[in-house]
Each structure stands twice: as C-alpha cells, then as structure tokens.
Amino acid sequence: MSVRHGLLAMLAEETVHGYALKSRFEERTAGAWPLNIGQVYTTLGRLERDGLIEADPGSEVEEAHRGHRWRITGVGQNELREWYRSPVGDDPVRDELTIKVLLAIADPGTDSSEVVHRQRQATMQRLQSLTLKKMEVGLDEVAEMLLLDSLILRADAEARWLNLCDERLRARGLP
Amino acid sequence: MSERVVGEWTLAPGSPQLVLQGVTRFYETGAETVRALGPLDLRIAAGEFVALMGPSGSGKSTALALFGALDTPSEGRVLLNGRDLAGLSLDALAALRRREIGFVFQEFNLLPGLTAIENVALPLELDGQPLRDARLQAAEAMESVGMATFADRFPEDLSGGEQQRVAIARAFVGPRTILLADEPTGALDSVTGEVVMRLLRAQCEKGRTVVLVTHDSTHAAWADRVLHLRDGQLVGLEGTP
Structure with a gap:
C-alpha cells in the first residue's frame, strides 16, 4: 500500500489541511502506520500533480499561515474506488524467518530444530504480549481490536508454521 | 494480595497449588505398554494461568486428568494444595473434585432437563449445601459470566457460546479455586471463543488457578505460561513462570 491511497481516503471524507491528515490517518489505522509530516506533504504534492486532489479555493487567503486545505477531485474519487475494489496482491515468500529456517536445514553445522524452537518461544511471547494489549482494549474500539486481531492471527500463522516445521523435521530425523 | 483459604488449607498467592513430581502414566494396549506422559516435573502456582499445548497424543489431556484427580499416575506423585492424591480414598477424591476443582470441556455437558441456573447449582447441591444457598451462589456465578438473564432457560434454548458460559459458571461456583479446561473453545467460532478466554482470564484475575489444554496458539496466549x-x-515453555 502507498501513503497515496491512505491520504485519498482521508480527503474523500472531508476537505482538510495537510497537517491534519497525519493525525487523522494514524487515528483511523489505530497507530499501525505512523507517518512523518514530510511524507504527507510530498505525497500531497504528487497527488496534486496527478490531478487527484486540488487546493480548496479560498482556504489559502483565509488561513495562509496553515497552508492549503485539500479536497479530492473526481479523478481522485475514481482512483480511490478502484483501489478499494482491487484485491491486495500476494507478496513472494522472502521473509527472514522462512529463509533462515530453510538455510538452517541446509547447513549441517546448525541445529535447525533449535532455530525453530527459539523462534517459537519468541513468537509465543509476541502472541502473549498482543493478547495482553487486547485485554486493555474495549470491545467497542473496533479499529484497535481489528489491528490486534490482524497482528495476532499473523503471529498465530507463524506459530502454526513453526509447529509444522518441528513435526516435519522430526519426521525426517533432521537435527 | 492477601492469603486465600482453599478448603482447609491456607495458600499464599504464588505458592504451588498443583505439583507433579516424577509423574509418568503408562497405558496397556494389548501386550504393549505405552508411555502417554512423563516423567514430568511441574509446579503450578496458585492464581496462575497455564496453557498446555502440543499435537494430538502429546499427553495434554492425560496431564489434565491427573491434575483433576480423574486419573492416577503409574509412577510419581501429584500434590494438590500440598496433599498427595495417592493418599486419599475414593470418597475423599470425589469430595476434592466437587469442592476444589472445576472442569470445562469442549462439549458443554449441561444436563438438558435442568435450567441453566439449576445446572450451575447442581454441584453445590450434590455436595450437601442447602438449596437456597446453592441457588444464591449459582446466581452470583451466572451474573459474573454475564448470563444472569438466561438463568431459567434450558440448554437447548442457549447458543453454544452461552452454554459454555454456563459451563464455566458451573466449574467455578462455590469454593473451587482450580479450573481445568480441555479445549473449551473447540466447538465455538472465533469471536465466541475469545469471550470464553476472557472469562477464564477473569477467573484467573480473581485468584483462581486455570489450566487450559488447547491446540490454538491464540488461546494459549491468554495464559501466563505456555507449556509445550x-x-x-x-x-x-513460554511466558513468565
């Protein structure tokens, strides 16, 4: 995902100043993706260049010290709708854990079961820490809850994969 | 946190409530002897939430049966609140299971002919408590699992999640301080399963000891300690012992 679509989604809700977009985006996404303000202004410049947003006429005169308020254009609305309609693509397998385990299996000097075991401990601790956070989040705080659900289920998938690694390595008699 | 009275014993928080010393459990299958568990040494503290994980046949349910005095070890000792279970008569073991240990299973095992509150009150009535006292305690337990308004419903009129909440209330009603849960979310959807985990965690926060058998990492993560x-x-093992 690019910041571009995130900002377009914010501007589709209402016309706002650039500085307000950062906090609004972070609030909507439960702090999962902190932005820096430079990133926001650079992206706004590109969105304007591509005709997806435009400065709200009048806002510059009234509130010159705060810069433009920005609004989404018809082209920007179409781009945003298309983004929501398009499924997110799958990344190729290149995460460090998968690669590390594959390399450990191939390395006769490395105890691959130990690599798996250490990682499983770390993954389980991450799951416990995320679950602890879940206990503190109210059931009505939907964005925070969904973000934690997402992180927990990813960690769970990792834990399941590590369990499977363990079973397969044992079945093949690998160290 | 003050000391807690457990039956006739007084337990300081964090003191070992369940102890396994060199426990092994063999089963005879025809001419073959299979070791299902052990040798295992383990201490579970009062007020601790422990999850047991592992593949099918790893010994999780065997361990839980030993904790709950439903089974006896082939070798070694199981101590509950300092008492060696091997030294107790069958009657004493039955009394211990009624008064000190609550069980929650994947299948809710509620009696269909009794209402929800009657199911919860039943262990207390079986233990000789006056009906009125049993019902009062059952009503409190139902309240604490958010099921007070369902008290007079029969199990068939409750959803799976609601039945499991009643089963949890039944497991901790009265003076019991240990909850043993064997895959309690196995028959529930994810969101309802999480409600059950929150209830078990809440029991732990109230000072009860919870031992959970699960194959689900997301449920084990509610525990203080995860044993594989x-x-x-x-x-x-993961988490802080």
Whole structure:
C-alpha cells in the first residue's frame, strides 16, 4: 500500500489541511502506520500533480499561515474506488524467518530444530504480549481490536508454521 | 494480595497449588505398554494461568486428568494444595473434585432437563449445601459470566457460546479455586471463543488457578505460561513462570 491511497481516503471524507491528515490517518489505522509530516506533504504534492486532489479555493487567503486545505477531485474519487475494489496482491515468500529456517536445514553445522524452537518461544511471547494489549482494549474500539486481531492471527500463522516445521523435521530425523 | 483459604488449607498467592513430581502414566494396549506422559516435573502456582499445548497424543489431556484427580499416575506423585492424591480414598477424591476443582470441556455437558441456573447449582447441591444457598451462589456465578438473564432457560434454548458460559459458571461456583479446561473453545467460532478466554482470564484475575489444554496458539496466549508437550515430555515453555 502507498501513503497515496491512505491520504485519498482521508480527503474523500472531508476537505482538510495537510497537517491534519497525519493525525487523522494514524487515528483511523489505530497507530499501525505512523507517518512523518514530510511524507504527507510530498505525497500531497504528487497527488496534486496527478490531478487527484486540488487546493480548496479560498482556504489559502483565509488561513495562509496553515497552508492549503485539500479536497479530492473526481479523478481522485475514481482512483480511490478502484483501489478499494482491487484485491491486495500476494507478496513472494522472502521473509527472514522462512529463509533462515530453510538455510538452517541446509547447513549441517546448525541445529535447525533449535532455530525453530527459539523462534517459537519468541513468537509465543509476541502472541502473549498482543493478547495482553487486547485485554486493555474495549470491545467497542473496533479499529484497535481489528489491528490486534490482524497482528495476532499473523503471529498465530507463524506459530502454526513453526509447529509444522518441528513435526516435519522430526519426521525426517533432521537435527 | 492477601492469603486465600482453599478448603482447609491456607495458600499464599504464588505458592504451588498443583505439583507433579516424577509423574509418568503408562497405558496397556494389548501386550504393549505405552508411555502417554512423563516423567514430568511441574509446579503450578496458585492464581496462575497455564496453557498446555502440543499435537494430538502429546499427553495434554492425560496431564489434565491427573491434575483433576480423574486419573492416577503409574509412577510419581501429584500434590494438590500440598496433599498427595495417592493418599486419599475414593470418597475423599470425589469430595476434592466437587469442592476444589472445576472442569470445562469442549462439549458443554449441561444436563438438558435442568435450567441453566439449576445446572450451575447442581454441584453445590450434590455436595450437601442447602438449596437456597446453592441457588444464591449459582446466581452470583451466572451474573459474573454475564448470563444472569438466561438463568431459567434450558440448554437447548442457549447458543453454544452461552452454554459454555454456563459451563464455566458451573466449574467455578462455590469454593473451587482450580479450573481445568480441555479445549473449551473447540466447538465455538472465533469471536465466541475469545469471550470464553476472557472469562477464564477473569477467573484467573480473581485468584483462581486455570489450566487450559488447547491446540490454538491464540488461546494459549491468554495464559501466563505456555507449556509445550511432545510425546509426553515438556519440550518448551513460554511466558513468565
């Protein structure tokens, strides 16, 4: 995902100043993706260049010290709708854990079961820490809850994969 | 946190409530002897929430049956609140299960002919408590699992999640301080399963000891300590003991 679509989604809700977009985006996404303000202004410049947003006429005169308020254009609305309609693509397998385990299996000097075991401990601790956070989040705080659900289920998938690694390595008699 | 009275015993928080010393459990299958568990040494503190994980046949349910005095070890000792279970008569073991240990299973095991509150009150009535006292305690337990308004419904009129909440209330009603849960979310959807985990965690926060058997990492993560069993042996643990 690019910041571009995130900002377009914010501007589709209402016309706002650039500085307000950062906090609004972070609030909507439960702090999962902190932005820096430079990133926001650079992206706004590109969105304007591509005709997806435009400065709200009048806002510059009234509130010159705060810069433009920005609004989404018809082209920007179409781009945003298309983004929501398009499924997110799958990344190729290149995460460090998968690669590390594959390399450990191939390395006769490395105890691959130990690599798996250490990682499983770390993954389980991450799951416990995320679950602890879940206990503190109210059931009505939907964005925070969904973000934690997402992180927990990813960690769970990792834990399941590590369990499977363990079973397969044992079945093949690998160290 | 003050000391807690458990039956006739007084337990300081954090003191070992369940102890396994060199416990092994063999089963005879025809001419073959299979070791289902152990040798296992384990201490579970009062007020601790422990999850047991592992593949099928790893010994999780065997361990839980030993904790709950439903089974006896082939070798070694199981101590509950300092008492060696091997020294107790069958009647004493039955009394211990009624008064000190609550069980929650995947299947809710509620009696269909009794209402929800009657199911919860039943263990107290079986233990000789006056009906009025049993009902009062059952009503409190139903309240604490958010099921007060369902008290007079029969199990068939409750959803799976609601039945499991009643089963949890039944498991901790009265003076019991240990909850043993064997895959309690196995028959529930994810969101309802999480409600059950929150209830078990809440019981732990109130000072009860919870031992959960699960194959689900997301549920084990509600525990203070996660133990991994494989071929009857502990192979790893996470969390703070």
